[in-house]
Amino acid sequence: MTDQTPSGTLPGDLPARPPRRLGRRGTVQLVMLALLLVLPVAADLLGHPYYVTLASRLTLIAMAAVGLNLALGYGGMVSFGHAAYFGLGGYVAGIGAYHAFDATAFMGMFPGSDNLLVLWPIAMLACGLLALLIGAVSLRTSGVYFIMITLAFAQMVYYFANSWPTYGGQDGLPIYIRNQLPGLDTQDPLTFFLICFAGLVLAMALTSRLMGSRFGAALTMARLNDTRLATAGITPYPVRLVSFVISAMITGLAGALYADLNGFVSPSMLSWHMSGELMVIVILGGVGRLYGPLAGAVLYISMETLLGGLTEYWQLFLGLTLLGVVLFARHGVMGWLAGREPHG
Amino acid sequence: MAEAVLALEGLHKRFGALTATDDVSLTLRPGEIHALIGPNGAGKSTLIAQIAGSLRPDAGRILLGGEEITGLSVAARARRGLGRSFQVSSLAEPLPAIRNVMIGVQAQAGHSFRFWKPAERDPRLIEPALAALARMGLAHRAWTPVAELSHGERRALEVACALAMKPRALLLDEPMAGLGPEGSARLTELLESLRLEVPILLIEHDMQAVFRLAERISVLVAGRVIAHGDGDTIRRDPQVRDAYLGE
Incomplete structure (x- = not known):
């Protein structure tokens, strides 16, 4: 075994993995999370509940985008139908509350519930099953066909909700009393914000853990080069499908919380505008970056709040910003703030 | 025979x-x-x-x-x-060379639906991958992104990827x-x-x-x-x- 190392590398010289440091990226990320937590608490202390609710909205939109980012960013699956899961999650919260309020049963069988510990798992399960169905068909295609077929499925769900009068049809369904979490007062804006914040942090931690695992390595390879993945002996399809389902479950949980935040769920949560909004947020923030969805949501909600107060044409500026990001900052706001990702 | x-x-x-x-x-x-x-x-x-x-x-x-x-x-x-290499290199360009090899080790172990434990520093993946790289004279380039490798190194890396699968x-x-x-x-x-x-x-x-x-x-x-x-x-x-x- 002496002639195999013509480059002069001896096994003893094998380099170890270079060490990881906090660096600029870590600092920026830490500051973002800290601000997101501290500002609403300060707003609450100063007696501005409006800003606490705004922060909750931002947090939930970011969480929904974290879900989409798993499919779109990390998995390279450009889903234009994630509103289906966002809305379905919302409807689970809405329908649960509706039946709990009326003391009736869903489809005459399942009693309603206003307990979030019941509603959240049901929302995630429902979204997971829907994504399994949609993904199993859609993932047989790729590229522009995948975009269109996910859109088509989401539109089917949208029109279904629109035409189901039991749950408000196109008028939507109000949630009169916010669903309950034992031991906490969910009506309190700050308490509810903290629940949302915990949800976002958990979703991001899950994404990070997932992408660092063997499954994440396979998903990354499915995105970058699925021929290499198959040649190595891993079939890309089930890897994609599983990540698509997890992605939908995260977005669905965000949707359930979002309906409770607004006290209302309507087909607009299922519309393709919503899917587009989530995509815009992911792209603005930085595709396939852990903090991208949060950065994108901050930018999106800031523009909506600040510019939306000045002009109803604020989306023109959103469009220009998106154009700028796509043309000049391919790694999104996070790429610009925190530098490039080490790899991938 | x-x-x-x-x-x-x-x-x-x-x-x-x-x-x-x-x-x-x-x-x-x-x-x-x-x-x-x-x-x-x-x-x-x-x-x-x-x-x-x-x-x-x-x-x-x-x-x-x-x-x-x-x-x-x-x-x-x-x-x-069955291990193979391609006429035109088929590798994940942004990833370090070793990550391209590790996926083969992982596939061979049959553990691609493990969602929790970190893989990038797992010695059970890294050591066989490094051995395959060393076999092709690429150990010193393990953590270099494929995009920065020379054409010759890529050709050798393709073979290392196949070797890692113990074909x-x-x-x-x-x-x-x-x-x-x-x-x-x-x-x-x-x-x-x-x-x-x-x-x-x-x-x-x-x-x-x-x-x-x-x-x-x-x-x-x-x-x-x-x-x-x-x-x-x-x-x-x-x-x-x-x-x-x-x-």
Whole structure:
């Protein structure tokens, strides 16, 4: 075994993995999370509940985008139908509350519930099953066909909700009393914000853990080069499908919380505008970056709040910003703030 | 004669009126390098696609270690021990070289639906991957992104990826493609050292490398194996001379 190392590398010289440091990226990320937590608490202390609710909205939109980012960013699956899961999650919260309020049963069988510990798992399960169905068909295609077929499925769900009068049809369904979490007062804006914040942090931690695992390595390879993945002996399809389902479950949980935040769920949560909004947020923030969805949501909600107060044409500026990001900052706001990702 | 590791039995493939593979049978025995040569358009790529699993033959069988794999997918064949490299490198460019190799180690261990434990620093993935890289003289480039590797290094990395899967047979599709004489000579030396570890079916244009490495050579022309034998037999075969000189 002496002639195999013509480059002069001896096994003893094998380099170890270079060490990881906090660096600029870590600092920026830490500051973002800290601000997101501290500002609403300060707003609450100063007696501005409006800003606490705004922060909750931002947090939930970011969480929904974290879900989409798993499919779109990390998995390279450009889903234009994630509103289906966002809305379905919302409807689970809405329908649960509706039946709990009326003391009736869903489809005459399942009693309603206003307990979030019941509603959240049901929302995630429902979204997971829907994504399994949609993904199993859609993932047989790729590229522009995948975009269109996910859109088509989401539109089917949208029109279904629109035409189901039991749950408000196109008028939507109000949630009169916010669903309950034992031991906490969910009506309190700050308490509810903290629940949302915990949800976002958990979703991001899950994404990070997932992408660092063997499954994440396979998903990354499915995105970058699925021929290499198959040649190595891993079939890309089930890897994609599983990540698509997890992605939908995260977005669905965000949707359930979002309906409770607004006290209302309507087909607009299922519309393709919503899917587009989530995509815009992911792209603005930085595709396939852990903090991208949060950065994108901050930018999106800031523009909506600040510019939306000045002009109803604020989306023109959103469009220009998106154009700028796509043309000049391919790694999104996070790429610009925190530098490039080490790899991938 | 030892039992063949890889055997093709009467493969046929037609595209409309064109017969791309016409009754091809050949075997790969343990410890040998078997070269497949032929002029452009002879149907080499079509044949490789059928062996690797991206194309189904119209008729015939493919056996790996005595088991039929004709109907299996690319990934299933890889799991059974068929490693391959591509004519045009197929690697994940932004990732470090070692991550491309680790995916093969991971696939072989069969643990791709583990969602929690960190993989990037797992010694059970890293050590075999580093060993495969070292085998191809690339250990010092392990953490370099593929995009920054030279062409020659990529060619060697492709082979390292296949080696990491602990294959029973290697299918190398023009590993010397685009290499200069020096790179070609170096890769030839590395492949020579693999011979006893894993038998290789080598598709190659570089005749110097073929004659140096291969015990047996099969010549494919217009989808048919027109000649078969050791280097000297092939060199003297009038049909082979015709096929190459007649171009």
